[in-house]
Amino acid sequence: MTVRVNYQTTAVIDVDPEKGFTELCPDELPVTGALEIVPELQKNHTKGRLKLVSRDLHPPKAAWDAETPANMLEPVGLPNVDIKWNRHCVLGTTGAELLDGLPPVLEYDFQVNKGMDPDAHPYGIFFHDSADTKTTGANEFLQFHNIDTLVVGGLALDFCVKTSVVQALNLGFTVIVNLASTRAVLPDTVDSVITELKEKGTIFVDNADEILVEKLA
Structure with missing residues (x-):
């Protein structure tokens, strides 16, 4: 399918496109195929007037640090830390x-x-807490610039991309996810994540070429 966007009212979001989520850092959280998304992220950048990026930028010791890789995904139970992850x-x-x-x-x-x-x-x-009450300022920045549509890619589809998309939808944005510009930590979850996000109103395209830009005033 193809979708049309107004360049002036569209922004592009790169969610956590970091080396810690690639095979370049095998002891962190390598996502299969993560390095392959760069060309599509670059193409995404041509679809909107503004570009945003988020980064996990963690301290050397944190409450979510897994003791061993076998402990990853174990529950933590803190208000703003749900499960354990390899240090990344x-x-x-x-x-x-x-x-x-x-x-x-x-x-x-x-x-x-x-x-x-x-x-x-x-x-x-969009938020620094799990309850979505402590804003990062991204929503306010987009509202100030009269953005109503977001093109989203990055890492990883089943966690940070998914949460960013749901937050954006709840804030009233039209959200387009370019599947060629994202990968999942757990590949078996991709179909269920796509189904869930479609039900919430997300638009999916297979690649950036399916996003047609109209440069309206």
Whole structure:
């Protein structure tokens, strides 16, 4: 399918496109095929007037750190930490760097650094807490610039991308997810995630070429 967007009222969001989610950092959270999304993220950037990026930017020790990889996904039970993860995307390490081929962070129009508090591991770009009450400022930035449509990609589909999409929908945005620009931590969940997000109103395209841009005033 194809979908048309107004360039002036569309923004592009790269959710956590970091090396810590790739095979470049095998002891962190490598997502199969993560390095393949860069060309599609680059194409996404041509679809909207503004570009936003979020990054997991974690401390060296945090409440979600798994003792071993076998402990990953075990429940933690804190208000803003749901489950354990391998240590990943720590500030100052390779894992926190953006994927090669993407713009430097400061060339994006807006950035969100999340998970800097060791007792909070948010997934979405819009809020720093699990209850969606502590804003990151991304929504306010988009509203100020009269953005109504978002093109979303990044890592990973079943966690941070999914949460960012749900938050955006709840905030009233039209959301388009380019499937070629995202991958899942747990590939077996992809179909269920897509079904759930479609039911909430998300538009999916197979690649960026299916997003047709109209440069209206």
